[in-house]
Amino acid sequence: MNPAKMTPPPIIPREKLDFGLDGDIPKYWLNGDPFKTRFFDALSTLFPVGERFFITCVRDFKDRTTDPKVLQDIKDFTRQEGQHGIVHTRYNDRLxxxxxxxxxxxxxxxxxxxxxxxxxxxxxxxxxxxxxxxxITAIMADCFVERPEIFEGADDRIRALYVWHAMEEMEHKAVAFDVLQNIAKSTYRNRVGSMLLVTLLFPFHVFRIMKHMFEVDGFSRWQRTKIWAKGLWWLYKPGGLFSPMVGKYFSYLKPSFHPWQDPVVPSYDTWLRILKETGDPILAGNRLHGEQAWAHA
Incomplete structure (x- = not known):
């Protein structure tokens, strides 16, 4: 699909959303499963500093930008990522x-x-x-919202938070890439080399944080071994969390790649409509696939 022929959705900063993170959220909020819960918990610990890093790196090139549309995209990207950092800081206070x-x-x-x-x-x-x-976050977001089984049995509030975060990742998924290609004039070698570094560091730090979490949780060595074995199978088995993303991951390595070769997921319009109608991000996140798919909607 030619990105030039697509009309990407607008980047809409949504501020002061209340996900009820001060409520009685269970420790293992994802179907009572320590591995699944701590996987998403570990992701959350990385977001506040990571989002600030992303904002800083994009804004490095703001002074070189003259296109009003790109400048507005950078502004909206900054506001969205700033809100992600704020909300995940509240999430992390629980942890x-x-x-x-x-x-x-x-x-x-x-x-x-x-x-x-x-x-x-x-x-x-x-x-x-x-x-x-x-x-990587955009293709993970695609996966999370289009596969309701990923968050089956999750607490409504956390599931809705991740759906909101995912939808906004889709809205601004091309901003950093366009600045990289059109403003920074990146070489292909730079694009691939930086992706390889992220590919190595991202799972390493997520797993390192999860290891710490399981130790704090008081699991014995044998219990942790069983949790890791079952959890890694959930992540990497055929049809597991990661395997459906492989094709989209490798598409980034094509010289002709552009993020808008893949449109937003079909459920984006549904989520956006419910959020506009109700103003309730928790309701929007949990009614996304209908009451039968989201058991707690």
Whole structure:
């Protein structure tokens, strides 16, 4: 599909959304499963600093940009990512109260992203990291909202939060890439090299954080071994969480790739309509696939 012939959805910053994160959310909120829950919990710990890194890397090229549309996209991207950081900080406050070393995790990520990577690589490379990470989060978002079984048995509030985050990732999925290609004039080597770094570091840090979480949770070594074995099968088995994303992941490596070769998912319009009609992000997230698919809608 030619991205030039598509009309991407507008990037809409949605602020002051209430997901009820101060409520009685179960510790293992995803169907009582420690691995599934802690996988998404670990993702959340990475978002506040990660979103700020993405904003910084895109804004590095703002002064080189003269196109009003691109400038507005950068502004809206910044506002959306800022809101993601705010909401996931509230999410992470729950984890801190459970004994998870959130402050230490954030400090370590701050050091890696801002103290090492931004200090020792080019601005084009850090923007490449941003575009690569945005591609991975966008294809993960596609998967989460189009496969209701992923969040089957989840707490309404957390599921709705991830659906909201996913929809906005789709809206702005091309911003960093377009700046990388059209403003930074990135080489193909820079694009692929930065993607390879993200591909290595992303699962490494997610799994490292999950390891810490399971230890804090008090699971024995044998219990942790069983949790990891079952959980990794859920992630990587045929038809598991990751395998349907493989084709879209590798499409990024094509020289002709553009994020809008894939449109937003079919459920985007439904979610947007319900949110506009009700103003309730929890209701929108949980009615997305209808009451039969979302058992708790």
């Amino acid at each position: 801190q109260a459970q004994g998870i070393a959130v402050k230490e995790i954030l400090a370590g990520q701050e050091k890696r992203l801002f103290g090492i990577i931004r200090q020792h690589t080019s601005r084009e490379f850090t923007l490449g990291i941003t575009a690569a990470a945005e591609h």
